[in-house]
Every structure is written in C-alpha cells, then in structure tokens.
C-alpha cells in the first residue's frame with residue numbers, strides 16, 4: 001500500500017540533503033564542540049556554520065541564536081527566562097501547550113497571566129493585547145502560526161504594541177519557520193522559538209532567537225555553552241541538520257515552492273469541500289501558512305476518520321487530546337467558538353516538502369469516499385438524511 005503523509009504539522013520527514021549533512025557528525029566527526037583539539041574545532045566550525053544559516057533564515061545576528069532541544073524548550077526558556085515572580089504575562093487562548101502550560105506553571109509560582117481570546121478565524125485582536133497591558137506586564141507571548149489551523153497572527157502589530165509599552169515580546173514560530181519568511185526585525189520581537197522537526201530536520205533540536213542585550217535567566221545550570229544561555233553539550237548532528245534545513249528553506253522561498261505548496265493545499269481543500277457537503281474550513285478568511293488546512297465534516301467523529309484514512313494509507317490528524325481517558329476536542333478549535341461536536345469532526349491536513357501533486361490526487365480520491373462511508377454508518381446523519 002502506498003502511504004501518504006499529510007501530518008507534517010506533527011512532524012516532518014528529514015530531507016535527504018539534511019540527513020547527508022548530519023551523517024558525518026554521528027561518525028568520524030564526533031568531537032565535543034567545546035574541546036580545543038582538532039576534533040572539537042571541527043564540530044565547533046560546523047555548529048557556527050549552522051548558527052549563521054539559522055540567523056540568515058530569521059534575519060538576525062549569529063550571536064542571537066541559542067540552540068535548544070526543540071520548540072518546547074525554546075518556549076519555556078523564553079517565558080520563564082524573561083519573567084520573574086510578580087510579573088504579568090499576556091498570551092492567547094490558542095497557544096501550543098508548551099506556552100500555555102509554562103504560563104500555568106508561572107501562575108502557580110507568583111505571576112499573573114491574561115489569556116486573550118481569539119475570533120472565529122482564530123485571530124488575536126492586537127487591541128485586546130493593548131487593553132490587557134498593566135503596569136507590571138513584562139512579557140507578551142503570541143504565536144506566529146497556529147499548529148491546528150495554520151492561521152498567522154498579526155505579530156508585527158503586536159510587536160509594535162510591545163515595543164511602545166517597553167514589554168518583552170516572544171513569538172512561538174515553530175509552525176511558521178520554513179513555511180513563511182521570518183524577519184525578527186520586522187516582527188520586533190525579543191525572542192522567537194523554532195523547532196527542527198517541523199521543518200525537515202530531526203526531532204530534538206530547536207532554536208531560541210534572543211535579541212542582543214535582552215537579559216535571559218537560563219533554565220539549566222551547567223557549563224557556559226551557548227553564551228551561558230543554555231548549558232549542555234551541543235547536539236552537533238541535530239544542529240548541523242537544522243542549519244542545513246534553514247538553508248534549504250531559504251532556497252525553497254527563492255524558488256517559490258511555498259506558492260506551489262499553497263496551490264496544492266488549496267486544490268486539496270477545494271476538492272474536498274466540493275465533494276463533501278456540510279463541511280468547511282476552520283480559520284477560513286484569515287492569512288494562513290501555505291501547508292495547512294483544517295476542515296470540519298459535520299456528523300463524523302474525527303478519530304474514526306483518522307483511523308479509516310490510515311487503513312487506506314493516508315495519515316492526517318485531529319487536534320484532539322486524550323485527557324483522563326476521554327477524548328477532548330482541540331482547545332484551539334473550541335477557543336474559536338466551534339461547537340464541541342464540530343471541533344471533534346475536524347481534520348487537519350498538513351503538507352510537507354516531500355509531498356507531490358500525485359499525493360494530493362490520491363488524498364482527493366480517498367477523503368470524500370471515506371466521509372461518505374462514515375456518514376452512512378452515523379445514525380445522526382442517517383436520521384437527517386431520511387427526514388430531508
């Protein structure tokens with residue numbers, strides 16, 4: 001069976017060029033980047049080359065790049081590292097749990113947090129952020145792109161509000177990096193996190209951009225790695241891979257591959273909507289990253305859909321989370337005001353650089369037939385169909 005992977009917001013496959021670039025650092029180039037001998041110099045040069053590449057991707061200086069273990073660590077480092085007891089933090093209700101749970105933890109340890117709402121398209125209103133400012137506000141953390149809907153927030157406007165109020169601004173750009181160009185100067189953020197495995201580098205590596213002159217309290221204490229901002233021997237193969245993935249992402253923008261991806265995503269979305277009645281796009285009408293489409297199909301269970309499609313070789317996902325044995329609908333979709341049954345009936349399709357036009361054709365054949373089959377089995381849908 002041919003397997004098609006349209007769950008690239010969960011993780012992406014490592015691109016062959018990225019694997020090739022990192023391979024020597026598992027073998028003959030094994031040195032500790034802090035060692036002063038030949039082996040250490042070799043890996044130090046590779047780490048610094050990767051730092052330059054990531055800095056070019058984000059439009060910052062190499063010295064402002066801190067390598068981390070991924071998006072979760074970057075988010076936690078920014079949030080905990082830029083605030084202290086008694087501070088007020090502004091974030092949104094649709095952030096990833098790496099931000100939400102970090103904020104919840106700080107609430108327990110003496111910070112105040114405001115969770116600004118979103119509209120029906122999952123957009124934060126920058127005026128809500130402005131209105132939430134208090135004299136003790138220290139940090140605004142609003143994501144650049146949402147992992148469920150792909151919707152892009154108005155981060156440049158929020159950056160201006162933060163700068164005017166002299167408050168730190170962090171943005172979680174994990175789902176934006178490699179998909180849309182990022183320029184930290186335009187966003188005017190002090191901190192921005194990205195993750196390797198969402199952009200075709202491996203799992204377990206990421207970056208926190210931290211603006212020069214910004215005081216950051218580290219999460220870990222140990223050696224003076226990463227200019228004392230992140231102690232721990234560098235994950236050299238992962239860092240090399242992330243550097244290569246950043247270079248490939250920049251080349252892909254130059255070649256306009258993001259436009260091709262958004263055309264494929266739109267073809268998939270329109271084709272599905274045309275063939276499946278009582279369906280619609282979550283976040284429609286808002287700017288989105290080119291790879292993501294989140295679609296509700298009324299009268300189906302999202303989990304049943306994921307399993308049925310998986311049996312046919314197509315991997316997609318729901319934003320649902322398993323909590324205390326029950327399946328909870330995505331907090332992002334419910335924060336947008338979706339009814340819980342509609343949130344449960346939503347499926348995320350997310351494309352990656354490995355996907356082909358043929359993958360879209362196959363998905364377009366599989367999805368509508370699966371919806372029709374699941375609805376046939378749904379007593380609620382049958383009742384509506386019979387009475388109409």
Ligand code: PLP
Nearest residue numbers: 070071072096098147174175195
């Ligand atoms: N932030 C967002 C928006 C994400 O989508 C994810 C992962 O899904 C993370 C943070 C966490 O990143 P990581 O898996 O690298 O810890």
